Amino acid sequence: MEFDVNHLIEFIPEINSAFLETLYMISIALVVAIIIGLPLGILIFITDKGLFLENRVANQILGFIVNLIRSIPFIILLVALIPLTVALVGSMIGPTAASVSLSVAAIPFFARLVESALREVNYGVIEAAIAAGGTPWMIIKDVILPEAKAGIISGITITIVSLVGTSAVAGTLGGGGIGDLAIRFGYYRYDDTIMITTVIILIIFVQIIQLAGDKIAKVVNKK
Amino acid sequence: MIEIRNLTKVYHTNKREIKGVDNVSITVNEGEVYGIAGYSGAGKSSLLRCINLLEKPTIGKIKVDGSDLTLLNKSDLRLARLKIGMIFQHFNLVSQKTVAENIAFSLKAAKLPKEEMKVRVDELLDMVGLTDKRDVFPGQLSGGQKQRVGIARALANNPKVLLCDEATSALDPTTTKSILNLLKKINRELNITIVIITHEMDVVKDICHRMAIMQDGRVVEDGPVYDVFSNPKEELTKEFISSVVSFEIPETILKHVKGTIVKVLFRGDVAGEGVISGTLKKFNVEGNFLHGSIDYIQDLPLGIFVMELVGESNEIQKALQYIEKQSAQVEVIRNGI
Ligand SMILES: Nc1ncnc2c1ncn2[C@@H]1O[C@H](COP(=O)(O)OP(=O)(O)OP(=O)(O)O)[C@@H](O)[C@H]1O
Ligand SMILES: [Mg+2]
Numbered sequence: 001m002e003f004d005v006n007h008l009i010e011f012i013p014e015i016n017s018a019f020l021e022t023l024y025m026i027s028i029a030l031v032v033a034i035i036i037g038l039p040l041g042i043l044i045f046i047t048d049k050g051l052f053l054e055n056r057v058a059n060q061i062l063g064f065i066v067n068l069i070r071s072i073p074f075i076i077l078l079v080a081l082i083p084l085t086v087a088l089v090g091s092m093i094g095p096t097a098a099s100v101s102l103s104v105a106a107i108p109f110f111a112r113l114v115e116s117a118l119r120e121v122n123y124g125v126i127e128a129a130i131a132a133g134g135t136p137w138m139i140i141k142d143v144i145l146p147e148a149k150a151g152i153i154s155g156i157t158i159t160i161v162s163l164v165g166t167s168a169v170a171g172t173l174g175g176g177g178i179g180d181l182a183i184r185f186g187y188y189r190y191d192d193t194i195m196i197t198t199v200i201i202l203i204i205f206v207q208i209i210q211l212a213g214d215k216i217a218k219v220v221n222k223k
Numbered sequence: 224m225i226e227i228r229n230l231t232k233v234y235h236t237n238k239r240e241i242k243g244v245d246n247v248s249i250t251v252n253e254g255e256v257y258g259i260a261g262y263s264g265a266g267k268s269s270l271l272r273c274i275n276l277l278e279k280p281t282i283g284k285i286k287v288d289g290s291d292l293t294l295l296n297k298s299d300l301r302l303a304r305l306k307i308g309m310i311f312q313h314f315n316l317v318s319q320k321t322v323a324e325n326i327a328f329s330l331k332a333a334k335l336p337k338e339e340m341k342v343r344v345d346e347l348l349d350m351v352g353l354t355d356k357r358d359v360f361p362g363q364l365s366g367g368q369k370q371r372v373g374i375a376r377a378l379a380n381n382p383k384v385l386l387c388d389e390a391t392s393a394l395d396p397t398t399t400k401s402i403l404n405l406l407k408k409i410n411r412e413l414n415i416t417i418v419i420i421t422h423e424m425d426v427v428k429d430i431c432h433r434m435a436i437m438q439d440g441r442v443v444e445d446g447p448v449y450d451v452f453s454n455p456k457e458e459l460t461k462e463f464i465s466s467v468v469s470f471e472i473p474e475t476i477l478k479h480v481k482g483t484i485v486k487v488l489f490r491g492d493v494a495g496e497g498v499i500s501g502t503l504k505k506f507n508v509e510g511n512f513l514h515g516s517i518d519y520i521q522d523l524p525l526g527i528f529v530m531e532l533v534g535e536s537n538e539i540q541k542a543l544q545y546i547e548k549q550s551a552q553v554e555v556i557r558n559g560i
Pocket of ligand 1: 232235236241242243244261263264265267268269422433
């Protein structure tokens with residue numbers, strides 16, 4: 001194994017654009033996961049037994065769909081979603097195309113994290129809101145979400161970190177990004193310099209996300 | 224104000240059925256403070272939580288201020304709950320919202336316009352004495368202060384009824400006292416009917432007008448607090464009361480005493496000791512006080528004296544009858560030996 005600094009400098013523009021592609025994929029998937037996964041997680045939580053919108057049928061259907069998607073290995077999901085990807089973005093390669101399957105995988109992942117964050121909320125507080133005559137919407141908006149805020153932020157952190165790994169897989173199948181770079185140069189061409197650099201970039205990136213996420217979760221928590 | 228008729232609440236847990244509440248009927252009058260006491264697991268919380276339908280009764284009717292809550296649809300039930308405040312042992316405040324926001328939640332539920340909301344929140348904060356804590360988060364408050372916020376939240380929409388589930392059990396004695404005084408004030412000045420659950424008889428003695436004692440989901444004894452305290456019928460009631468009003472004298476003392484031992488109970492304003500010494504003079508009987516106490520229940524004195532009487536048995540009989548006539552209650556614990 002050898003590390004060639006000149007070779008690295010030569011490759012900086014390529015690494016740079018690969019990193020931006022990764023950021024781009026992750027950002028899209030994260031936004032979609034939040035927009036769809038957050039309500040989904042809330043719905044699964046409040047329709048559960050004993051909660052104020054208890055609904056067995058809805059709860060089991062949603063739970064089943066979430067489990068179904070989560071149990072499919074990402075590679076297979078990605079291939080299975082090719083028709084949808086093509087229909088949505090008109091192509092099956094490139095970071096935009098990859099973000100479709102990344103989003104689909106991230107939605108149920110994040111929804112479960114949201115659900116478990118909501119479960120951490122002291123039920124007595126929800127009950128007090130029910131006793132005060134609050135509507136379900138008020139209880140979600142003014143009680144459950146504020147109380148689960150820190151947990152949901154941790155969920156977002158975990159989702160980003162997990163998307164870093166998944167995006168590398170998507171990258172190898174034509175998605176681009178830093179993971180793709182690592183595999184193309186490091187694995188197929190035995191280019192240690194590029195492989196080590198990309199791995200270090202990913203490690204630093206994950207560390208920063210985790211530290212920032214933990215910090216934010218702590219700062220917003222008024223407990 | 225609150226009518227509970229044949230209420231039964233059954234919980235189903237892993238094929239087992241637990242009767243949390245078993246055929247309970249009680250009536251709480253308007254403006255009254257009603258206490259429900261009992262050991263852990265007696266069904267007090269289940270009963271209380273049925274009153275605002277946090278727990279759905281399995282059988283029975285719950286009427287609050289004339290309307291049968293069990294017949295209401297979801298949105299009407301929400302409206303009914305605006306008029307039934309509730310406070311909790313662990314306060315149950317939203318930790319991520321300020322004191323003012325916590326109180327405003329109830330007002331929002333009642334769809335109060337924004338401008339009025341601020342005024343009302345300030346009014347409530349003033350009432351519970353927390354004006355300076357308006358924008359503080361609950362985490363920075365003491366237990367007593369948290370309960371005050373809970374009370375302000377519960378009273379936001381001028382409820383007819385306030386339900387208290389062990390509202391002082393997590394507080395120290397001094398704080399308990401101040402919260403009980405606040406509840407008394409609320410009851411008197413706002414004429415809010417209060418139902419209070421507790422395992423502390425001191426709380427019942429201090430602020431309740433009427434009470435019930437529960438065991439295994441049933442009410443074993445109920446009535447005006449003064450009557451229950453001065454004349455408990457059930458063993459369980461006696462046990463509870465003994466923590467506050469003592470009736471027992473130690474065995475060792477009983478052994479040394481040879482005369483007839485009687486317990487004399489004076490209710491209300493009768494000056495107990497005077498009556499007893501007067502009686503002893505009138506009849507040829509000698510008396511020794513073994514134990515005596517005067518307790519105040521709802522500001523009415525309850526005097527209890529345990530004494531040894533020595534003399535001819537028919538003189539003792541006459542003396543006891545005489546004491547009884549002076550509106551006291553006499554019980555012979557043991558005849559002379
Ligand atoms: N949600 C529930 N599911 C199953 N059983 C329950 C539930 N709530 C209460 N119970 C049972 O019902 C009985 C009465 O409980 P409850 O909480 O009303 O008692 P309590 O008098 O309030 O006791 P404590 O003083 O401990 O609060 C207990 O046996 C309890 O285990
Ligand atoms: Mg209880």
